[in-house]
Amino acid sequence: MSSVRALAGDRPAGPSQEAGPLLEVRGLSKHYGGTQALDGVDLTLQRGQVQALVGANGAGKSTLVKVLAGLERADAGSVLVDGAPATIDSPQDATALGLSFIHQELHLVPKFTAVQNMALGYGQGSRLGFLDRRAVRARAVEVMGRLQADFPLDREVERLTVSERWMVSLGRSLMRDARLIAMDEPTASFTDAEVHRLFALIHELAAQQVGVLYISHRLDEVIDIADEITVLRNGRLVGSWGRGHIDRDRLTTEIVGAEVEKLTAMPATTATGHDVVLTLRGVERPPRVRGVDLELRRGEILGIAGLVGSGRTELARVVFGADRPTAGTMQLGGAAYAPKGPHEAIRRGVALVPEERRSQGLLLQESIVFNISMATLDRNRSSRHPLLSPRKARTAARDAVERLRITSHSVAQSTGDLSGGNQQKVVVGRYLRTAPSVLILDEPTVGVDVGARGEIYRIIKGLAEAGTGVLMISSDFDELAICGRVAVMREGRVTHVIDAAHATKEHLTQLCYSLEGTG
């Protein structure tokens, strides 16, 4: 990315540069039901500034973004663009003001090509509503050229990689002459190289006087990219710090509002707990799982590292009986194990906390009680009684809420209203009630804030200490520090199992990419 060309495009000379800051938010408040999501938040974003917005889940970041995007209306407070009060009642209003939003879910149409996606809704209000397709295409090609996109623009979005899709979304924003781009967790599934590339792009955007609102849980990246870091907690502004004025530890403390306990590794359980609880021999399920050998011991936390697509999730599904292996054998507690489905896996004492908590884990409309009980309905009745006891279900939910420190109004609250971390704890609570001897967690802390993350680690460690064998799939190498051993998966096989004590981030990265580490 050598040439700093006009990324933001040939916009007509907009509102004068000497007007107020690009964006100013004053005393913004918003409540949902009884929850104060935003409480008098102030924020200022200058042209060409990269401002990071960080905070735990439920801190108010998403609400703030929704208000700016015209998806929600604030109860109080004002938004100023170029120093002039702005009314943002709809996404169209936001677009007209030059505010653009790249949400985590990207909102692209999978079957449409990159160009078609970029053209969606572009030039609305043009004569008779007809699009000049050639002009739109030319514009899209031009924008993507400036982004140095190196993938075919006529490829369907569903065939693009995650970062390429993200580029399409960015291109879409730039086509609409965005002056402020808010990005929600852009790097969530990026590789390191892609992150570097994104950062270069952000710098160029800033150089072109575009303001960037960067929302992320990845604090190292935030510290790296942001000119200013703003922290929200419980809907309130905690403070803003300029580049170099805050370090990772301090930032974490500000986000959580308390000191965070440092991650400490479980001792690798090689010495004593030698009984193996789960054995995999040549387990296959093409195309993703291609012959896995693995042993999980009682009371150990075994991490599974690997790149996206290395077969980790697919392996977990096979062990849990959600998919059937095509070859290989499994043993559980010394006995043959070939579950016909998750129901049998759960009965045998294997549980899986799935990767996608909203789509695979929760019933968002249902209460905490219902969600906790789902996998253990039988335990809500006494053996002699055919009918379920709501009291037993409630008691179980209350126990889980207490044990896992789930924050909620009551156990009757819908899980859809909970923050990401609390939702994850509900799913964990459901599977803990199955009393598993093997617990598999697939990316247990994705989208979970720092505080809740620490608590989830505490729960996992507690389980292992009580003798449960834990398999933890994670792309967060820092997180793998709580494991005793780490298995590295690559192209459907476990290629290495290493002691976590020797598993530095660099070493693991090398192993994942199969660059045989010498260190």
Add this chain to the structure above:
Amino acid sequence: MTETTQATSRPSTTPPDPVGPASRRLDPWRFLGRYGALIVLLVLVVAVSIAAPDTFPTRSNLVNVLNQSALTAVIAMGLTFPLVAGEFDLSVGYTASLCGVIAAELLVHGYPLALAFAVAMVAGAFVGLVNGLVVTRLGVNALVATLGVGTIVVGMNYLIASGLPVTVPDPTTFINLTLGKALGLPYPIYVMAGTGVLLWVLLNRTVSGQSMQAVGGNAVAARLSGIRVDRVRVLVFVVAGTAAAVTGVLLASRTGSASVNGADGYLLSAFAACFFGSAVLRDGQFHIIGTLVGVVTVSVGFNAIALIGLGVYYQYLFQGLLLILGVGVSTVARRRAVG
């Protein structure tokens, strides 16, 4: 850009209490979403009581309204099960007709009433089983599957009855099934109440019923929670088919004669009741009590239209309007409440 003053001016020592009293505050929209449908029923009852004070708010008319609700209520409560599990069943009306014909046919051939009723229920359950297997084993969309099975049911019905009404020669005991009374109440009211209690318990107090709700809420999550989703899906169709059979037999017993398409019309009223009921007390979820309220609301409306002396076509206007208003208002209210 150094540390700003907000850091100190907004003390972080008083975090908003997430469990504070504000959370108990009553949201008017949420209230409307939950209780709007019940309010409609209440307003209707009060209004008709004022408009027709001599005929409407009487014991005999109340019994009459409940009696007229009974047949629709039974089939609608059965239909609630596929809807709870996120499925559809378009065959219930045809199944009810078939089961009425089967019962009547058996009575014609001199079999005892109890046996005829039981066989009809088994037949209804069997149709449900076929529906469920087509949906789960063949993976056919429930709308298409039940439309297909329902059409086959119509064909079988014509095959059995040759297209003619099946009239029971000595219908006294058969007719007594719907006209008979105990403690001053017609039998169908007891059937409605009994079915209601049974199905409520099945849905809310058994592993199967809770599994149905789980499957309807999120089938993937349900499967990963160890729920055998396909079994649950088959079961909901069986419940719907069995309930349809009861309605079909009772309908035939009203006149002592079963016509091949007599109960077909129950499909739409059952669906209307279920959807109206989904706006009762819950946020758009199907449930037994809601369905009952839906059926009774429609009956009260029909009853009022008759008592006031309006034309029959007003019934259709009323039912259509009620459905759209009930579901529409609660949908809007829910959107407002959640924000």
